[in-house]
Amino acid sequence: KAGVTQTPRYLIKTRGQQVTLSCSPISGHRSVSWYQQTPGQGLQFLFEYFSETQRNKGNFPGRFSGRQFSNSRSEMNVSTLELGDSALYLCASSRGPGQGFGAPEKLFFGSGTQLSVL
Amino acid sequence: LAKTTQPISMDSYEGQEVNITCSHNNIATNDYITWYQQFPSQGPRFIIQGYKTKVTNEVASLFIPADRKSSTLSLPRVSLSDTAVYYCLVGVNNAGNMLTFGGGTRLMVKP
Numbered sequence: 001k002a003g004v005t006q007t008p009r010y011l012i013k014t015r016g017q018q019v020t021l022s023c024s025p026i027s028g029h030r031s032v033s034w035y036q037q038t039p040g041q042g043l044q045f046l047f048e049y050f051s052e053t054q055r056n057k058g059n060f061p062g063r064f065s066g067r068q069f070s071n072s073r074s075e076m077n078v079s080t081l082e083l084g085d086s087a088l089y090l091c092a093s094s095r096g097p098g099q100g101f102g103a104p105e106k107l108f109f110g111s112g113t114q115l116s117v118l
Numbered sequence: 119l120a121k122t123t124q125p126i127s128m129d130s131y132e133g134q135e136v137n138i139t140c141s142h143n144n145i146a147t148n149d150y151i152t153w154y155q156q157f158p159s160q161g162p163r164f165i166i167q168g169y170k171t172k173v174t175n176e177v178a179s180l181f182i183p184a185d186r187k188s189s190t191l192s193l194p195r196v197s198l199s200d201t202a203v204y205y206c207l208v209g210v211n212n213a214g215n216m217l218t219f220g221g222g223t224r225l226m227v228k229p
Binding site: 004031033035042043044045048056058088090091092094096101102103104105106107108109110111112114 | 150160162167205210211220221
């Protein structure tokens with residue numbers, strides 16, 4: 001079974017540009033979440049999608065957006081890039097929908113997209 | 119969300135058992151404890167999850183005392199390939215996949 005696939009693996013952009021990152025979840029997984037990882041802030045939750053609907057959103061500005069398609073693939077977009085957006089962007093998938101007071105779902109992460117903003 | 123506290127770093131040698139303790143004094147009744155492992159330039163990988171007492175799988179053991187205010191991840195006979203950052207998380211399913219990662223513990227295994 002193929003794992004979570006993120007493309008591209010590396011990306012270099014300049015300030016003010018916009019970028020789109022792609023994530024293909026494990027087959028059968030319907031929940032996709034995105035995380036940003038930087039040396040200073042660590043791993044931070046961006047947003048989560050299930051059945052094309054955003055379920056949760058982290059504390060990031062509106063420049064960060066995402067969407068999920070009917071085949072569960074997801075994209076995230078960052079507009080008007082800033083130097084501080086340089087980070088490893090990670091996508092994770094799970095079966096979903098994850099609700100109630102049971103154990104949190106096991107997340108499967110991709111290898112990430114390393115974004116450098118110059 | 120319950121806050122977790124872990125040692126920033128630990129050193130060990132090949133073949134030793136490593137125990138990483140995580141403190142979560144404000145853990146809620148319904149919270150589970152989950153550990154992830156992360157290698158450089160890769161996404162985190164689920165290791166183990168538990169609610170109380172002891173859980174063991176092919177990779178590690180998780181010990182949770184009765185008061186559940188802490189937990190210990192035990193890695194038996196570590197090798198160089200176990201060098202990674204280990205994250206302890208506390209939460210329940212109703213938070214969806216909005217996980218809160220702390221700083222983690224950077225484990226260095228030496229030959």
